[in-house]
Amino acid sequence: MTHPSSVFYRSRQPSPTAVRGEGVYLFDAEGRRYLDGSSGALVANVGHGRPEVGEAMARQARELPFVHGSQFTSPVLEEYATRLMEFLGLPGYRLWAVSGGSEANESAIKLARQYHVERGEPGRYRVVTRVPSYHGASLGALAASGMGARRALYAPLIKESAWPKLPRPDPTLGGEADAERLRAVLEEAGPSSVAAFIAEPVVGASDAALAPNPGYHARIAQICREYGVLFVADEVMSGMGRCGAPLAVRLGGEVTPDLVVLGKGLAAGYAPLAGLAASGHVYDTVMNGSGAFKHGFTYAGHPVSVAAGLAVLDIVEREELAERAQRQGERLLAGLREVQARHGTVLEARGHGLLLGLVLGDPATGRAFDTPGIAARVAAAALRRGLITYPGSGALDGTRGDHLLLGPPLTISDAEVDELLGALDGALGEVG
Numbered sequence: 067m068t069h070p071s072s073v074f075y076r077s078r079q080p081s082p083t084a085v086r087g088e089g090v091y092l093f094d095a096e097g098r099r100y101l102d103g104s105s106g107a108l109v110a111n112v113g114h115g116r117p118e119v120g121e122a123m124a125r126q127a128r129e130l131p132f133v134h135g136s137q138f139t140s141p142v143l144e145e146y147a148t149r150l151m152e153f154l155g156l157p158g159y160r161l162w163a164v165s166g167g168s169e170a171n172e173s174a175i176k177l178a179r180q181y182h183v184e185r186g187e188p189g190r191y192r193v194v195t196r197v198p199s200y201h202g203a204s205l206g207a208l209a210a211s212g213m214g215a216r217r218a219l220y221a222p223l224i225k226e227s228a229w230p231k232l233p234r235p236d237p238t239l240g241g242e243a244d245a246e247r248l249r250a251v252l253e254e255a256g257p258s259s260v261a262a263f264i265a266e267p268v269v270g271a272s273d274a275a276l277a278p279n280p281g282y283h284a285r286i287a288q289i290c291r292e293y294g295v296l297f298v299a300d301e302v303m304s305g306m307g308r309c310g311a312p313l314a315v316r317l318g319g320e321v322t323p324d325l326v327v328l329g330k331g332l333a334a335g336y337a338p339l340a341g342l343a344a345s346g347h348v349y350d351t352v353m354n355g356s357g358a359f360k361h362g363f364t365y366a367g368h369p370v371s372v373a374a375g376l377a378v379l380d381i382v383e384r385e386e387l388a389e390r391a392q393r394q395g396e397r398l399l400a401g402l403r404e405v406q407a408r409h410g411t412v413l414e415a416r417g418h419g420l421l422l423g424l425v426l427g428d429p430a431t432g433r434a435f436d437t438p439g440i441a442a443r444v445a446a447a448a449l450r451r452g453l454i455t456y457p458g459s460g461a462l463d464g465t466r467g468d469h470l471l472l473g474p475p476l477t478i479s480d481a482e483v484d485e486l487l488g489a490l491d492g493a494l495g496e497v498g
Contacts, residue, residue, distance in 0.1 A: 087114025104456035108473040111331035126373035158346035165338040167302035167329030168202030178262035184355035190261040198272035214464020241281030262296040267314035270303035273461040274423025274469035280318035299323040306331035310392030310419030337374035387476040395419040401487040426468040441468035447493035
């Protein structure tokens with residue numbers, strides 16, 4: 067007898083039941099194998115089924131499963147924070163560990179606000195972000211996002227004047243000239259009212275793998291310093307080696323943001339883990355002022371999640387996965403450009419490391435289709451071929467603009483790259 071499910075599904079579209087993961091593959095209850103070409107939502111950086119991560123979590127659960135961050139720290143959190151800041155090249159930064167990217171971006175927004183209040187500038191509350199962008203599902207992170215389809219329903223709950231928007235990076239402009247557009251947004255908002263500027267160094271779900279030209283982030287950091295605004299790099303998707311370097315914000319040169327938001331690849335899907343790395347200056351301003359960050363989560367710094375993060379970091383460093391992502395990303399991007407040459411609906415293949423995207427549209431005009439949907443159709447055709455991708459739409463105006471995000475585990479082999487390309491090529495051919 068089959069019983070009805072008690073699960074609140076994300077949509078009414080039925081999903082297969084996953085029962086096992088191994089390397090770059092997932093297996094469902096029917097025994098079917100899928101190549102995880104998007105690492106879920108660009109999460110499974112070290113691949114599925116790594117026993118050493120599960121073992122580290124089990125050891126921590128037996129020893130110290132939980133403490134509340136307002137009452138205790140833990141040895142595993144202290145070790146992880148030190149190791150992670152060393153890996154990221156952020157000496158003197160402090161880790162605020164939470165459960166997910168939305169929580170981490172909420173934390174960044176609140177910390178930026180409190181930092182300015184502690185400094186005696188309570189009039190700074192606005193946060194400049196870009197459109198399109200995606201910073202999370204919680205209300206503050208969603209307000210920061212410039213992603214119409216996910217944001218529109220909740221717009222009545224958002225004070226729009228608090229979230230000025232900068233246009234997306236423009237690949238036709240030099241990086242420094244592109245970044246200079248931030249100055250006009252700050253001037254219009256009123257510079258003394260702006261607390262922070264938040265941006266994804268390589269855009270993820272809202273505009274697949276779009277990145278500015280070299281020099282952009284260095285000039286952004288310079289403008290932010292000039293105006294007394296904190297520069298926040300949202301590296302939830304792009305960080306931890308995904309783009310071929312520990313931090314994607316440094317791909318075009320040495321840049322050190324005031325706050326770095328991390329997630330997804332931190333624990334690589336083995337446990338909920340994200341974080342905020344705050345500069346020593348920001349941390350000291352709060353601790354030498356009121357003495358406490360007026361914000362918190364029940365599971366912040368959760369020892370079992372942090373143990374997973376530490377085990378994942380061991381793998382990333384030991385197997386040099388940032389470097390591997392760069393090599394395999396070059397191979398995959400070259401293959402995607404060959405696929406582009408065979409399919410007119412692929413207008414562009416782009417990205418860094420293993421955060422890559424296809425821009426889809428009308429081959430007759432070279433622009434987006436007026437009615438979106440081709441990305442979802444290609445993703446469905448790919449899934450029938452055993453390939454998981456991450457489709458999206460709305461990059462241009464909240465509705466138009468289809469794209470496909472690709473981001474397999476950083477452990478992907480040459481043969482698996484070729485398998486991914488073959489399945490994608492077939493899916494594009496089917497959709498036409």
